Amino acid sequence: MYLPSHFEETDPSQIYELIDTFPLAILVAQTEQGLVANHIPLMLQGNHEMFGHLALNNDLRQLLPSGQEIIAIFRGEDAYISPNWYPRSLFITGMYRPGTTRSCTFMARSTTKMMTNPSWPLLVS
Numbered sequence: 001m002y003l004p005s006h007f008e009e010t011d012p013s014q015i016y017e018l019i020d021t022f023p024l025a026i027l028v029a030q031t032e033q034g035l036v037a038n039h040i041p042l043m044l045q046g047n048h049e050m051f052g053h054l055a056l057n058n059d060l061r062q063l064l065p066s067g068q069e070i071i072a073i074f075r076g077e078d079a080y081i082s083p084n085w086y087p088r089s090l091f092i093t094g095m096y097r098p099g100t101t102r103s104c105t106f107m108a109r110s111t112t113k114m115m116t117n118p119s120w121p122l123l124v125s
Contacts, residue, residue: 009106018076018106019044025052026073029112031063042072050110066114076104 009015019025019042028037038060042052050072054061064070081100 015106016044016048018104019050019074022074022076024074025050026075027052027060028071028073029060029064029068031068033063036060036063042074050108061114064112064114066112068112070110070112072108072110074106074108076106078103078105 023041023043024039025042026037027040028035036059038054038058040052040054040060042050045051079102081102083099
């Protein structure tokens, strides 16, 4: 995603707050069967590790070995901004303003560590 530097958030506390507020991440991994993506709730713990539970029958659990690179995408609030919000005078003078979106998204690259506790299988990234 294109992100102008003036919109980039670099404050870790703001990023951690986004993850805590919107913990449902989209995990994306390249596997032998191609790209696989699943929605998995992740929690931050300790020294910025993310923990999440994968069901035993989840295809990610079957396809991901420990050490596999993944991307976790956290999506916060988003909204569409219609061009109708811009002053009408901009359209008359020929300055077209397309619609846009306002969103809060964070992508983390990491590696997996599969834990095999039968009562609580975890994915740690």
